[in-house]
Amino acid sequence: MKAYRFPEGFNWGTATASYQIEGGKGGRAPCIWDAFCKTEGRVVNGDNGDLACDHFTLYKEDVKIMKDMGLKNYRLSIAMPRIFPGGQGPANEEGIAFYNGLIDCLLDAGITPCVTLYHWDLPLELEMEHGGWQNYITVERFLEYAEVCFERFGDRVKSWLTFNEPWCAAVLGYGNGEMAPGCTSSDAVKVYRAGHHMLLGHARAVEIYRKKFRTAQNGVIGVTLNCNWTEPKPSDDPETAKLNAEAAERSVLWNLGWFADPVYKGDYPEVMRNRCGDRLPEFTADEKALLKGSSDFFGLNHYSTDYAEDDSGPGHYVSHWGTVNTGGFWGDMAVRGSTDPSWAKTDMGWPIVPWGFRKLLLWIQARYSPEGGIQVTENGAAVNEPTVDLAVDDKARIVYYEGYLKEMHAAIQLGADVRAYYAWSFMDNFEWAYGYSKRFGLVHVDYNTMKRTPKSSLKWFSKVLSTNTLERRLWLDV
Template identity: 50%
Template sequence: MKTFNPDFVWGAASSAYQVEGATTTDGRGPSIWDAFSSIPGKTYHNQNADIACDHYNRWQEDVAIMKEMGLKAYRFSISWSRIFPTGRGEVNEKGVAFYNNLIDELIKNDITPWVTLFHWDFPLALQMEMDGLLNPAIADEFANYAKLCFARFGDRVTHWITLNEPWCSAMLGHGMGSKAPGRVSKDEPYIAAHNLLRAHGKMVDIYRREFQPTQKGMIGIANNCDWREPKTDSELDKKAAERALEFFVSWFADPIYLGDYPASMRERLGERLPTFSDEDIALIKNSSDFFGLNHYTTMLAEQTHEGDVVEDTIRGNGGISEDQMVTLSKDPSWEQTDMEWSIVPWGCKKLLIWLSERYNYPDIYITENGCALPDEDDVNIAINDTRRVDFYRGYIDACHQAIEAGVKLKGYFAWTLMDNYEWEEGYTKRFGLNHVDFTTGKRTPKQSAIWYSTLIKDGGF
């Protein structure tokens, strides 16, 4: 029996845009994802999240499902444009009421709310009026929005996440253009990331000065990172793997824990990488009470040599290849998920140890981990998801090994509570512990939900 501490946090996660639907209901304003998904060809079969899982109307049913599963915590995000329809100005009280009701229902059922303030659904008005994340002044808009949330919800919410996967907003939203706002550039990702970090610093500063002393909560950020294993034992490939990790997670974590971007980024990017002011660093350094990690897969990394032909200069899970001089690949023996992500549990353990050693052993919460499997539209196939059970068993076992190696892992959130709208992939990729019939909205627990529920009850497996 592999047991975890009794106070280990077992949860599941979701995000507002992926589950809520009701995109024009009760005063919600449009987000960049509403606009992006309306452009032909940007999402699978032009699918959008106008209905999604209809969580906006079925939240009580969904909390009952969480209670039945025995979840200790539920991580969800707030839709900024449901609170501020234009991103700022007048508050939409119906939007506030929705989240108040959800938070109260969770607490009534002994489920701790973990609230993400920004999970990619940026208000469209701020994108149009201010050029979104490319405008340094946007950091103050983030801070004002966060302050309203702390004031309205912080008497009951004691676990806050400022940003979800800022790497994706920067690289996929402003580099590859595969996610909203759909911009393609080799320079904008670094500007967007810089302003996101500044926004994070300002949000945390307001919380710590004005709310944390009385509300007694904690606040952090959720960064995504996959493990990079050297393809060979050569020094060049070892350095390439290290550099790939630095361009991925240390891009966002080094400023928070060490006070600046990684030296490898400064060296390779030069003036393309913005510089923090002294005021910025004062707010950003030491601005996370815990390390939130979203982790899904592992890839092999090798040194790209001058003259090598790289098919895409911007690689989806690697960043801009020529900036790093890293080529990524997979071991053909690794099993793949429906996202074509390799299932490599030992990579999770290695990453947890690497992060702990680099950042002086912070408390870590895995804020997302899960897998999409094929052929799950059919509920009869979906509920027998033994491969997903194997996935979770493997990765949670790796977490247990990491704890035994000294990692201060304090919690784990499965992605995701239920099948939902998977961004540009539409409804084709199913990560859920619970199956959703997107025609009727019916929820059905899968074997993975039952297995996870048993794990939580037993405190191990």
């Protein structure tokens, strides 16, 4: 048995999101996901987030489980439509009271909250009246909401994230319609405009925090981005191998650099500017200055790895929901993704490739050298768990975590400044377009009774937390 010890002060945590666990109580108005769920054929089994895991009612029970497992960090999100039910102020005091209670409960249990301001649950009124992230009005409403959150919670919350995975919100929400609000854009104009507005919302929220709150509250603020690693598909032909290597790099820039380059370098990647032309919005000089350096750390959500091939024709991408998309965003990127038949897959169908995690962390370190280090804000696996007994004995999830943590440790040894890791997710929840058919949790949730049952992975992760060490067992080797 070999042990992999992590740096002193390394932060371990788990993560969830408001729409996925809280339910609709507490004066929460409809959001874009409520409307999406009610559209036939959008969500598996017609599931919705009306009750979810009823965390709104049961949060004290959930925090007790966290405390008992020795958790010290917990990433949650605030539901904008619970604070601003109509998309703008005044604030809903019932919603404020809920989050005050949750934050205080976490702190009383010795758990540090990391709070995400936007995890996809945009108030429906902003989408219906203004076109959501297509309209700068939504940026203005988001800034008003962010300031209320800083004012009301910032005396206790010391770690903030503005946006979770803007890539998903832009591409899947406004490009191919697989996520709320379910819009499509054959030329990707809506995709790039939504991403542009979220970047401006991020930068201006950070500006507000730094100018008005940071001195007194002494917190940090950033954004978290999602990215698979893309490995060049092997080829014996030198020219093909070269093109595939370029495609793999282009893919990471399109999926991660699209948002990270403006935050760390002040503008979009040059390859995007060249390929998209005037369909990619321009930043003003002031906006570039505001964006550059606008994250106190690099937030990263990572789950999987794909092979990349150059595709000089229309772009082809097989989505997580099995649909094939051509042209638009994918055509601009001109990368064909594929997998290796030898790679195992999670219940989501995502390849399990731990070494891709190491490569991505090192790529981020080399390109951005983030001053505040890298925080892995999500990583985890869906496992097929049709019964509670199978869920409790979730060795497959432990295997996934062990493989990815080993490679994260290797990346740290090779120079990646990784300082935090949050397992996704604390408990089973509403998995967006998959409804309740996929389970990522360390805690099993019976959606009929709301009973919580800790899984083997929670007990395993608890040991990692208490020892700051990953112990590799031969029977779980990957």
